[in-house]
Amino acid sequence: MKVESGDFVLFNYTGRYEDGEVFDTSYEDIAKEHGIFVEDREYAPIGVTIGAGEIIPGIEEALIGMEVGEKKEVVVPPEKGYGMPREDLIVPVPIEQFTSAGLEPIEGMYVMTDAGIAKILEIGEKTVKLDFNHPLAGKTAVFEIEVVEIKKAGEA
Template sequence: MAVNDGNTVKIDYTGTLDDGTVFDSSENHEQPLEFTVGAGQVIKGFEEAVIGMEVDEEKEFRIEAVDAYGDVNPELVQHVPRAQIQIDGEVTPGVILVVKTPEGMELPAKVTGVSDSEIILDMNHPLAGKPLNFKIKVVEISS
């Protein structure tokens, strides 16, 4: 049985950046990744890669940034007055803060700069702008 739209699949995977850095792996989660093909539960390029595969089949593929987490959006880098950031302790570059949007949604934001008057926050996904490489194996297919 080959993977088609609407199937639920379980996949073992390892994702790497071009420099070989592993950014995620099903081994870290102690179970295969499970998703329904066509339901938009995983990034577009990943979903497209599994269509037509069969149980125990392995594949390596690359997803360009635009089909993964998108390009870096400069509008998601915000200069925020320090007075608007309520946090205990010192804020330093590299720290991840959780910020609330005016709609009440919580988003992770990486501190990329700090001055006496402002903090620069990058709310892009950490993998935005990066092509992703995957090695996958189909473990199970169900309808």
């Protein structure tokens, strides 16, 4: 039974940069091995409905035609992944938004805002530049994926 559009698929993955550095995985042992383990995260296969746009196109396209137990490595360019960085997603905010909350902005730090997660790019006298681009925007990623389960469209 092969994955088709409309199917619900459970799959494991490991994502790497082109240089081989692991940045994300659904396997707890691999996360620990590569120093990216997060204590409160549940490491398990993720489930998506193929064709619903729930994951990046490069992985969704690679899953189509795969079978349970099949493994595949897929190279995902920015156009099929997280897109290219956009200048309009770099936003200056008044530094008072940090200082009035008792926070000291640090370059490279990620912060949660009402608009989502942003990386602090630059700290000026009066403003802090926040980057709302995805950390993988503009990067090619390599994913190892393995199909764990397929529920055909219409199955309970």
